[in-house]
Amino acid sequence: xxxxxxAEPKTAEVKPAGEIASAPARKPAQNNNEDQTLMCPSxxxxxxxxxxxxxxxxxxxxxxxxxxxxxxxxTSELLxxxxxxxxTEVFRFAARCEGKACRHFDGANCNLATRIVQxxxxxxxxxxxxxxxxxxxxxxxxxxxxxxxxxQVVTESFQPSEEFLRAALG
Ligand code: SF4
Numbered sequence: 293x294x295x296x297x298x299a300e301p302k303t304a305e306v307k308p309a310g311e312i313a314s315a316p317a318r319k320p321a322q323n324n325n326e327d328q329t330l331m332c333p334s335x336x337x338x339x340x341x342x343x344x345x346x347x348x349x350x351x352x353x354x355x356x357x358x359x360x361x362x363x364x365x366x367t368s369e370l371l372x373x374x375x376x377x378x379x380t381e382v383f384r385f386a387a388r389c390e391g392k393a394c395r396h397f398d399g400a401n402c403n404l405a406t407r408i409v410q411x412x413x414x415x416x417x418x419x420x421x422x423x424x425x426x427x428x429x430x431x432x433x434x435x436x437x438x439x440x441x442x443x444q445v446v447t448e449s450f451q452p453s454e455e456f457l458r459a460a461l462g
Contacts, residue, residue, distance in 0.1 A: 332390065332394070350444075356443050389402075408434075415440065430442065
């Protein structure tokens with residue numbers, strides 16, 4: 293497996309189209325991601341269409357995800373490579389949005405994305421160079437405000453702030 297490449301921290305050229313990373317808890321139900329193209333940017337590696345979105349860096353107190361600049365699918369080798377850490381401690385994953393199968397989705401909106409924008413501070417002032425923007429549920433719903441907060445979102449947080457917990461858990 294080749295080493296994942298970290299995206300350069302530069303402003304991405306995007307046209308508006310549109311998750312702290314407690315990855316969404318899921319209910320075994322139907323998927324109401326109607327067009328089947330939107331992606332959850334705070335996914336679990338076993339979700340359909342899962343790929344590595346970025347690598348977790350920063351500090352225990354202030355995580356910072358570095359986004360990959362190439363598509364890296366989830367494989368058993370990739371998941372095994374993070375041992376003894378869990379894959380979600382090392383990587384952030386994106387996967388197909390599960391729509392109504394996800395407890396954060398109310399049939400119209402991802403409430404996790406809403407809370408992130410309402411509760412967490414922006415941590416960057418330019419759009420991260422993220423490869424999934426055109427398909428990202430958070431961006432589609434919340435626009436740039438989601439992206440400005442997105443790099444602090446990690447699936448495993450060991451010293452979550454009070455804001456982080458409110459955003460993640462509602
Ligand atoms: S940076 Fe923006 S487009 Fe990329 S995953 Fe985060 S919210 Fe979605």
